[in-house]
Amino acid sequence: MNRPLRRALRRDPYQLVRLAGWSVAESAPSLVIGLAIARAIDEGFGAGRPGTGFAWLALLGGAWLLAAVGARQVVLAVAAIVEPFREELLAHVVDDALRHSAASGRGPGAGAVARSNLQVELARDAFASVITVVRSFAFTVVSVALGLAALVPQVLVLVLPPFVAGLVVFLLSLRALARRQREFILADERTATALAGMVGGLRDITACRAERRMADEVGLRVAEQAGAARSLARVTALRTVSLAVGGRLPILLILAGTPWLIGEGAGAGVILGALAYVTQSLAPALGNLVEGLGINGVRLRVALDRLLRDGEPPARAGARVAAVTGDGGAELRGVTFAYGPHAEPVIDGLDLSVAEGEHIAVVGPSGIGKSTLAALLTGLLRPASGRIEVCGVPADRLDPAGRVLIPQEAYVFRGSLWENLVYLAGDASPEAVGEAVAEIGLTGLVTRLGGLSAEVRSDLLSPADRQLIALARAYLAPARLVVLDEATCHLDPVAEARAEDAFARRGGTLIVIAHRLTSALRARRILVMDGTSVRLGTHEEMLATSPLYADLAGRWDPSSAQELVP
Structure with a gap:
């Protein structure tokens, strides 16, 4: 001081x-x-x-x-x-x-x-x-x-x-x-x-x-x-x-x-x-x-x-988060949330345990509360009742360096491609940036723009390009918890699979608000939200216990990569 x-x-x-x-x-x-x-x-x-x-x-x-x-x-x-x-x-x-x-x-x-x-x-x-x-x-x-x-x-x-x-x-x-x-x-x-x-x-x-x-x-x-x-x-x-x-x-x-x-x-x-x-x-x-x-x-x-x-800047606080909070697991107990005191709860009495390193996909109809759950996990919203702990501390008090949320509309700021990629990891080495570019599948975009030092403008990039840049930025971040809220919706199925597999290999905890059923198939467990109950299990377990998931799986056409939203 x-x-x-x-x-x-x-x-x-x-x-x-x-x-x-x-x-x-x-x-x-x-x-x-x-x-x-x-x-x-x-x-x-x-x-x-x-x-x-x-x-x-x-x-x-x-x-x-x-x-x-x-x-x-x-x-x-x-x-x-x-x-x-x-x-x-x-x-x-x-x-x-x-x-x-x-x-x-x-x-x-x-x-x-x-x-x-x-x-x-x-x-x-x-x-x-x-x-x-x-x-x-x-x-x-x-x-x-x-x-x-x-x-x-x-x-x-x-x-x-x-x-x-x-x-x-x-x-x-x-x-x-x-x-x-x-x-x-x-x-x-x-x-x-x-x-x-x-x-x-x-x-x-x-x-x-x-x-x-x-x-x-x-x-x-x-x-x-x-x-x-x-x-x-x-x-x-x-x-x-x-x-x-x-x-x-x-x-x-x-x-x-x-x-x-x-x-x-x-x-x-x-x-x-x-x-x-x-x-x-x-x-x-x-x-x-x-x-x-x-x-x-x-x-x-x-x-x-x-x-x-x-x-304290989040890029510098990563070590402190790791030292104080440990892993990137999440624990929800009796969580209820509604948008207003007289509104029906979007999430009601939810209990959920996510272990460090786990890969979970969240599926359900549009408007059922998937993005609300993502906001609660990352501390952007506070529950009306119950508790949420991420990395061992209340979610709303977790250092921003401890988690990353990528929404559907990815943000790219005016500056060089390098600056966009290392914004959450200012001390990232060229080798680490190169690894992120290769893992996420950003190599073609880097070449097309003219290298990592090239200036980028959000309005001149396609939605898919912006999502790839945001995904690579999150990949480089020190966060132990990554939440992808339909963050790959503008990517084709092959690019989406590559990005999600890269995060699965990266380590830490990955929660994917699924846009396609393939995202659920890649996850270790699947959380199905149908408005009346919440079920968690493997693909086979959800087929047997969740009528909504069984219906989605029955209507899924792999050749057309049909989306999950009914």
């Missing part, structure tokens, strides 16, 4: 030198304010020499003018550091959203939009604030310490211990602040996602009379966000304690220690100068640090954690 920050700070060393130099100029008043006040009173006005007093005040005024020039240059130097950081973050988020979208087969969603807009800008602004306040704090503290030492060294004993104590209290609270801030940001993103889904489906919600249910769901998200905000507010109360100890207690100690300081030779001007150092420089610096790190520093950490860890 800290890597982007280090890169941003090291990208242009000149900007750091420039920032440090102008920071010295900006902190000039912190160095001279107490000294100038003390000398103006003790050596000027108090001694009957107003000229000397005005001269010291003029020196303080010059320091403020120098600080104004320095402040302007500091803003420019900070911007030169922060803007490239923002561009790097934005590029990462956009790439991450596209990878997840390609892997899952669905759009980026409101969460990705929130990351690319709100959270990137939040991280940029927070980073700029952190640089500004930390730099200002460091230079101010050094300047005040030097000024107090030059004015009256004994006062350091009254100022530094409580100041350090207040600083320590604040720094110790940062971890809790970060945790509460993360909870608040995640709650905010869930609320945005719920609202976007509700707004996008208003017509369907009204048609299904699901207004109350949707209001309850969105209201729950809003309540969660409100609770997270209250929890965050309670933790931020520690900032008041740190400010009281570090910024206000030194003032009381100076006032209480005035007799001792006078006994050490300090005059009225010195006491006022010491108070000026604390009230005008040290306490505001601590307040700015607490405000900057306590809010913007924590926001920066949480935003980076959300952007760089939660949005």
Whole structure:
């Protein structure tokens, strides 16, 4: 998480030198304010020499003018550091959203939009604030310490211990602040996602009379966000304690220690100068640090954690999925799903176990729920009841790298053929790509296009060409579960058999929403969905137990490769 920050700070060393130099100029008043006040009173006005007093005040005024020039240059130097950081973050988020979208087969969603807009800008602004306040704090503290030492060294004993104590209290609270801030940001993103889904489906919600249910769901998200905000507010109360100890207690100690300081030779001007150092420089610096790190520093950490860890690209997450989840098996227990609260269930009480490495074909009439089952297995839909586990974790929480779904309409993006093939496996070797091309039967298309480096355009490819490219892309992916939802419907029977056999040899779990009966014959087991029941078994078992399957098999004509859809 800290890597982007280090890169941003090291990208242009000149900007750091420039920032440090102008920071010295900006902190000039912190160095001279107490000294100038003390000398103006003790050596000027108090001694009957107003000229000397005005001269010291003029020196303080010059320091403020120098600080104004320095402040302007500091803003420019900070911007030169922060803007490239923002561009790097934005590029990462956009790439991450596209990878997840390609892997899952669905759009980026409101969460990705929130990351690319709100959270990137939040991280940029927070980073700029952190640089500004930390730099200002460091230079101010050094300047005040030097000024107090030059004015009256004994006062350091009254100022530094409580100041350090207040600083320590604040720094110790940062971890809790970060945790509460993360909870608040995640709650905010869930609320945005719920609202976007509700707004996008208003017509369907009204048609299904699901207004109350949707209001309850969105209201729950809003309540969660409100609770997270209250929890965050309670933790931020520690900032008041740190400010009281570090910024206000030194003032009381100076006032209480005035007799001792006078006994050490300090005059009225010195006491006022010491108070000026604390009230005008040290306490505001601590307040700015607490405000900057306590809010913007924590926001920066949480935003980076959300952007760089939660949005990990799927091609890089394959190893993590394999390490955490193991094989590509699937387990469904009591799964029920309906498109709306008053609609008849498309899938009702389904129990299904798919072992790692198994090859299953799903057959049934059009509209019976085969694509719904595919969407449930890949986490695109959530069941109304029951549980679905894929690779040992809930299907909707599985890393996109753990599974691939290819729908009937294959997606090919503008770019080279190589880029299309390795999109889900960025580290694929030329040998692996060549193997995928040969196994899937893409060699003729590669030759026709002019090689793997040739630019492809989806609108200039046939539906069969697009399906072959999508199949080869899925073949190269690290996913242990592959679901083909009529993904070969535009291929001829020979090309379809070649592609399905390639996935069967590839390893992992293969589920094919069958378009032709030949797909079912190639599978190890067949899942028949007929609207009233679901049966699973071999070809011979289905012929004996499923009237629908027996009817489909009886009407199948191998010479014409008749489709399964009645």
